[in-house]
Amino acid sequence: MKALIFAAGKGTRLKPFTDHHPKALAKVNGVPLLERNIKYLKDFGITDFVINIHHFGDQIVAFLKENDNFGCKIEISDESNELLETGGGLIFAKEFLNHGEDFLIMNADILTKINIDDFVGYHKEIKDFATLAVSDRESSRKLLFNDDLVLRGWLNVQTGEQRLAEFNKGFRPLAFSGVHCINPVIFDKIKRKGKFSVMEEYLDLMQTEKIHGFVHNSILIDVGRPESVFEAEKYFK
Numbered sequence: 001m002k003a004l005i006f007a008a009g010k011g012t013r014l015k016p017f018t019d020h021h022p023k024a025l026a027k028v029n030g031v032p033l034l035e036r037n038i039k040y041l042k043d044f045g046i047t048d049f050v051i052n053i054h055h056f057g058d059q060i061v062a063f064l065k066e067n068d069n070f071g072c073k074i075e076i077s078d079e080s081n082e083l084l085e086t087g088g089g090l091i092f093a094k095e096f097l098n099h100g101e102d103f104l105i106m107n108a109d110i111l112t113k114i115n116i117d118d119f120v121g122y123h124k125e126i127k128d129f130a131t132l133a134v135s136d137r138e139s140s141r142k143l144l145f146n147d148d149l150v151l152r153g154w155l156n157v158q159t160g161e162q163r164l165a166e167f168n169k170g171f172r173p174l175a176f177s178g179v180h181c182i183n184p185v186i187f188d189k190i191k192r193k194g195k196f197s198v199m200e201e202y203l204d205l206m207q208t209e210k211i212h213g214f215v216h217n218s219i220l221i222d223v224g225r226p227e228s229v230f231e232a233e234k235y236f237k
Contacts, residue, residue, distance in 0.1 A: 139175035
């Protein structure tokens with residue numbers, strides 16, 4: 001199985017580090033986020049990666065070369081010309097991923113201990129084109145699921161704004177964990193082009209397609225701000 005790691009973002013919340021470095025190379029207990037996530041997925045047998053780059057992308061390429069790709073096969077999806085966000089970045093990396101096999105997507109700035117074997121097994125069992133890892137934790141935005149854990153909406157917790165596929169019948173609000181399991185048929189379903197968020201596509205596709213959530217109780221930290229680095233260092237040694 002391949003894994004696409006999103007490492008292109010500017011990481012503005014992690015300033016001043018990201019004034020001179022990519023956020024994927026921010027360190028938690030001395031180990032860069034990208035290295036942690038490659039090794040984390042490698043522990044589940046994943047050794048084939050696609051990494052997208054934009055902001056200080058040359059530093060990521062040099063870092064991987066210095067470490068012999070951590071013994072993995074790594075292909076670079078180079079968005080140097082334009083930062084395409086998650087949806088555009090997925091489409092841009094299509095040539096590396098559209099080979100008939102399921103693949104993982106993971107944000108470089110997420111640290112978690114989700115059991116990837118359980119996640120992938122669940123995805124294959126339900127046979128969706130997209131399965132989203134979610135958990136019951138504090139978040140300003142939540143995805144809304146029915147009793148069968150099928151995606152039916154989105155909620156902005158702070159403003160109350162909702163996007164719904166149907167009337168909200170007590171849907172379960174869960175926070176997206178930045179980890180997806182995807183079948184390449186998604187490339188036939190996505191309608192947008194250029195720069196866009198893949199979540200926007202999911203919220204369109206939920207009207208006609210089943211997109212399941214995989215609920216986990218594992219620790220998950222979005223290392224997007226300097227204070228979250230300190231929080232992550234309590235759990236990731």
